Amino acid sequence: MSDINMEKFAVPDFVPERYVKELAKSCVGGEELTQQKDKIQTLAEETASALKKNVYENYMQFIETATEISHLEAEMYKLSHLLSEQRTVLTTLSHASVLGNENNISRESLDNTDLEAERAEEQRKNKLNLISEKVESCMNLLDVPERTLLHEGDLLEIDAEENTALQRMHVYLFNDCLMLTSWISNRRGPMRYKFQASYPISTLAVVNVRDLGTVKQAFKVLAFPDTRVFQCNSLAIKKDWLEKFDVAKKMHIEKENSIQKKKESQEKPKAELMESPSLSVEELPSPQVAPLPEWLADVTEELDVLIVERHFQKTYELMVLAQKALSTDEFKSHPQRAEILKKIEQKQKALIEILLKELDVTHNWSPRGGLRSSRYPVLILNKFNMTSQACELFLAICSHTVKVHVKGVQLEGSINSYVKQVGEVFFCSLSDALTEFISLFPKNKVSAFVVWASMQLRILMSQLIKQVFTPQCPLESILECVQSLREQCTLFCEFGLDLRFQMNSCLRSPIIKALREYKEKIVDSMKTKVAEDKWTPVAMHTKLGVQKFLAQMENLGLILAKFIINETWVDLSSSTIWFAQSVITVQKVGLELVTKDMMDVLDECIYAIFNARLMLSLGNDSSYAQNNYKFILDTVLPMMLRRYREDVGYENEKLTALAKKFGVNVVPPKKSNITKYTSNEYL
Numbered sequence: 001m002s003d004i005n006m007e008k009f010a011v012p013d014f015v016p017e018r019y020v021k022e023l024a025k026s027c028v029g030g031e032e033l034t035q036q037k038d039k040i041q042t043l044a045e046e047t048a049s050a051l052k053k054n055v056y057e058n059y060m061q062f063i064e065t066a067t068e069i070s071h072l073e074a075e076m077y078k079l080s081h082l083l084s085e086q087r088t089v090l091t092t093l094s095h096a097s098v099l100g101n102e103n104n105i106s107r108e109s110l111d112n113t114d115l116e117a118e119r120a121e122e123q124r125k126n127k128l129n130l131i132s133e134k135v136e137s138c139m140n141l142l143d144v145p146e147r148t149l150l151h152e153g154d155l156l157e158i159d160a161e162e163n164t165a166l167q168r169m170h171v172y173l174f175n176d177c178l179m180l181t182s183w184i185s186n187r188r189g190p191m192r193y194k195f196q197a198s199y200p201i202s203t204l205a206v207v208n209v210r211d212l213g214t215v216k217q218a219f220k221v222l223a224f225p226d227t228r229v230f231q232c233n234s235l236a237i238k239k240d241w242l243e244k245f246d247v248a249k250k251m252h253i254e255k256e257n258s259i260q261k262k263k264e265s266q267e268k269p270k271a272e273l274m275e276s277p278s279l280s281v282e283e284l285p286s287p288q289v290a291p292l293p294e295w296l297a298d299v300t301e302e303l304d305v306l307i308v309e310r311h312f313q314k315t316y317e318l319m320v321l322a323q324k325a326l327s328t329d330e331f332k333s334h335p336q337r338a339e340i341l342k343k344i345e346q347k348q349k350a351l352i353e354i355l356l357k358e359l360d361v362t363h364n365w366s367p368r369g370g371l372r373s374s375r376y377p378v379l380i381l382n383k384f385n386m387t388s389q390a391c392e393l394f395l396a397i398c399s400h401t402v403k404v405h406v407k408g409v410q411l412e413g414s415i416n417s418y419v420k421q422v423g424e425v426f427f428c429s430l431s432d433a434l435t436e437f438i439s440l441f442p443k444n445k446v447s448a449f450v451v452w453a454s455m456q457l458r459i460l461m462s463q464l465i466k467q468v469f470t471p472q473c474p475l476e477s478i479l480e481c482v483q484s485l486r487e488q489c490t491l492f493c494e495f496g497l498d499l500r501f502q503m504n505s506c507l508r509s510p511i512i513k514a515l516r517e518y519k520e521k522i523v524d525s526m527k528t529k530v531a532e533d534k535w536t537p538v539a540m541h542t543k544l545g546v547q548k549f550l551a552q553m554e555n556l557g558l559i560l561a562k563f564i565i566n567e568t569w570v571d572l573s574s575s576t577i578w579f580a581q582s583v584i585t586v587q588k589v590g591l592e593l594v595t596k597d598m599m600d601v602l603d604e605c606i607y608a609i610f611n612a613r614l615m616l617s618l619g620n621d622s623s624y625a626q627n628n629y630k631f632i633l634d635t636v637l638p639m640m641l642r643r644y645r646e647d648v649g650y651e652n653e654k655l656t657a658l659a660k661k662f663g664v665n666v667v668p669p670k671k672s673n674i675t676k677y678t679s680n681e682y683l
Contacts, residue, residue: 073246078254124148131172135181137195141174148175151244153237155230163215169196169230173244175251176201178221180228199223201252206245292336296325300343307351315351316380319344348384355381359393361400371401371436378440391445395452398433402456405429415473419464419481423488426460431495454502461506469510475518479589482507504595511593512601515586519605522582523612526575530616533575535624540568556584557639563631576628580636583609587640591647599648607654610637614662633664 008014027033127149128141141147151173157166170193172179177200181193205222209215209229217232219242232238295302299322306315322344326337355377374397381390405425411418430453437449468481489503540546546568553560558580563571570577586609590602617629637659644652 073250078257134191135179135193135195136184136191138181139179139195139198144176146175147177149173150175150248151241153241155232155241158215158218158229158231160220160227160229163213165231171230173241173248174201175248178204178223197226199226201248204245204249206242208242292331292334292340293325296322296331296340297336299340300347303344303347307347307354312351312355312380313376315347316383319348319351352381352384352386356389356393359390359397361393361396371397371432375436375440382440387441387445391441391448394437394440395448398429398437398452399456401433402426402429406460411467414477415468416477416480416484419468420484422460422464423485426456427488427492430456431492434495434497450497453497453499457499457502458506461503465506465510469514471517475514475585475589475593478511478514479593482511482593508595508598512598515590515594515601515605518586519608522586522609526579526582526609526613527616529575529578530613533573533625535573535620535622535628537565538570538572538574538577540570543567546570553580556581556588557643558584558635572631573624573628576631579613579632583613583636584640587644591644603652603654606640606652607658610655611658614658633659633662637664 008019023036024033027036124147125142128147131149132138132141149172153171155169155171157169158164159166168183170181170183172181177198179198180196182196184191184194199221203223207220207222209218209220211217215229215231217235217238218229219232219238221228221230232241291297299318303315303318306312306318323341325331326334326341331337358377359374359381371394374394378390378394381387406422406429409418409422409425434449434453438446441449464481464485468478485503486500489500492499540549546564549570550560550564560570560572565571583606587602587606590605594602613632614629617625617632620626620629637655641652641655641659644655
């Protein structure tokens, strides 16, 4: 069906409207029309892909044709220049006198010519000095003796990818280079522009840009590896710029050709002097030089194409292959070997610059491709013995990736869920970075990753500490956040990197501060509650409320069933119940929150809270208050000592001393009945 359609479409008098009408008449129903539409769409896609393929296949021919045209233009320009010189010589000879006064005329003309040359040279120097005064940090324009200004003007630089305006530029075109300057907004004195860049004419290629959208009257300057687009104010200005670029190119080509001719003319006499007078030309032995293979002769052009097409791995492989081929005995003495090796070295430097720019986070790097997008540039830089720079740039990319991923977590809901999600995202990003780092770099660079990971963890913890450790956040929420972070850090240890010490060192100061602030709050609130307490039993109103209360206290370690009276009353005061809940919570949460180096702070807080409560009870002689005081000493304090010993493995010395001070009988820990061996032969 597609062949028939192609033949119909290839007819010169093809009319689309007529074809659609005939197709609508011949098709029955909407399904058949849809099928025909799909076939036409497929044919259009095949045609477009074939056209693209033809363009790519003939791309090099287009470039070669353009190069040949430029060479022909240069030859024509040179030929016209020679003709004009011949015409001048003939005119001079025709006007010369046969009576002998031609010498006077020639002297006068020579004097006039010298004066004009001096004036032109003075004007040229004045113009270049004036430009140097206007441009800040300008290069020395008088370094090149024959440098002249061909054109200058204001242009608007456009982003080559997004087609958006970047900045206003003032551009100078000389016969040997192109100088770009930017406007100085707050200028003082004669300086109006600031030097930005300079490109030699030999490395420039100027391409016309067709009008598209808002970009009109623009042209593109290709100076490897940079591509810059400039927009003119009018079509006439654009034509003027393009013509001046052509003139500069032609002058450069003519200068190169003249230099080449001088070299050839100087080499010919040397070759004649070296010839032996005893041998004729036919008798001289001609050296046999093996021609280079076609791929090796064109290797520099092929490298340019691969670099432009961003095939970096193929570029590196071709460089290595060419260098190996040129180092063999077959081509070691070839006259073109040194030149090709020098060009390959230049291409290698250009490739390294591109790869470093690829890994530069500040150079439009996007985290969408992930860390794998930087794999090939890093591997190639490693092969060029630039592992340290590649490692530094890769870790900068990892930092940017981690920052973007963590920033993407939204603070929604409770702080606990936010911290848990941030921890998961952070350690997942860290594990991806570690996996990629190990596959890219040798083992002696792992220390750099450890230092980087520690720094990233400290940055994350400094941000989370500001959000979690606030006066409004309860101790239980702080514990939940810290536990989620510690769990994620423990899971990360499976990758071979333990950051728990760094995390605990970051949490040490805020945890100590939070415990002490919580202790101060409890002590202050306890004074108020004890002073305002009516010292009466607390009513739970319903049996369900009593059951809920007993379950809550049992969860803290207190069995209070014997203190229930009249089914719905608790035979304890409100301040006593609040104190028991608070101090047991401090010990329970604190033991899970602190590490071994912070146990003294926790013991200090528990002791301070208990001591303050017992001291408040000493001045109250009420019988019910004394019963609550006895409950604290006989029930709460022993239970806390027992729980502390079970969780930690040793006694709370400060709390034990407080218990003995107030006459509480502290039960010593039971001795173990495990048999102790006198030797280790059974172990």
